[in-house]
Amino acid sequence: MRIDPKIRRDKMVKEQVEARGVRDKAVLAAMKKVPRHLFVEEALSPRAYNDSPLPIGEGQTISQPFIVGFMSELLQVSPGQKVLEIGTGSGYQAAVLAEMGAEVYTIERIKKLFMATRKLLFEMRYFNIRVKLDDGTTGWPDEGPYDRIIVTAGGPEIPQSLVDQLADPGRMVIPVGHERRRQRLMLVTKEEGKVVEEDMGGCAFVDLVGKQGW
Numbered sequence: 514m515r516i517d518p519k520i521r522r523d524k525m526v527k528e529q530v531e532a533r534g535v536r537d538k539a540v541l542a543a544m545k546k547v548p549r550h551l552f553v554e555e556a557l558s559p560r561a562y563n564d565s566p567l568p569i570g571e572g573q574t575i576s577q578p579f580i581v582g583f584m585s586e587l588l589q590v591s592p593g594q595k596v597l598e599i600g601t602g603s604g605y606q607a608a609v610l611a612e613m614g615a616e617v618y619t620i621e622r623i624k625k626l627f628m629a630t631r632k633l634l635f636e637m638r639y640f641n642i643r644v645k646l647d648d649g650t651t652g653w654p655d656e657g658p659y660d661r662i663i664v665t666a667g668g669p670e671i672p673q674s675l676v677d678q679l680a681d682p683g684r685m686v687i688p689v690g691h692e693r694r695r696q697r698l699m700l701v702t703k704e705e706g707k708v709v710e711e712d713m714g715g716c717a718f719v720d721l722v723g724k725q726g727w
């Protein structure tokens with residue numbers, strides 16, 4: 514029997530996101546709204562609301578729902594803010610941020626994913642998301658600075674270009690680690706010229722590949 518996606522979504526948010534401590538109402542509402550099952554291949558859509566990441570092709574993954582919720586909450590996004598995302602992938606994280614009212618700029622380095630996701634986001638009428646094909650480790654300087662930056666792939670360091678393109682005040686979340694698929698989720702805040710890094714816990718992202726990545 515097919516269960517209504519809206520029911521599966523509400524259950525996902527309640528049991529996987531809210532139950533683990535994400536409280537931001539805007540994040541929870543956005544995740545209840547975005548049809549996650551449309552961001553994966555049709556064959557995988559029955560598993561779209563499972564408590565796990567899923568393959569999206571090209572060796573990449575759509576993040577686990579909890580991670581999307583946790584990172585979105587850490588960002589503390591307000592409507593109208595400019596958010597830069599590195600690692601568009603399926604476009605799901607970008608759609609959640611767009612539902613929260615952000616002006617989203619997102620960069621993907623793999624052409625096949627970029628083409629498919631740009632089309633999907635357009636068809637879903639997410640007109641406040643701009644997608645670019647590029648190495649995101651050097652950011653998107655023409656459109657900066659950004660109130661918020663989110664990196665959804667893990668590299669060995671925090672790219673200086675991204676710190677430079679972060680507004681003041683600004684917040685960035687980024688997985689960083691010297692081992693592949695094992696990182697610390699870092700929260701970087703900029704205030705009155707001062708940049709502070711905080712470790713928010715362990716995580717496991719695909720590689721951030723590029724000039725200031727692997």
Ligand code: SAH
Nearest residue numbers: 575600602603606621622649665721722723
């Ligand atoms: N936010 C995505 C997660 C995708 S996985 C989602 O919601 O589905 C991370 C993505 O980062 C992959 O698609 C990978 O190709 C991309 N990536 C890795 N290094 C990158 C770089 N330097 N610039 C842009 N994208 C990059």
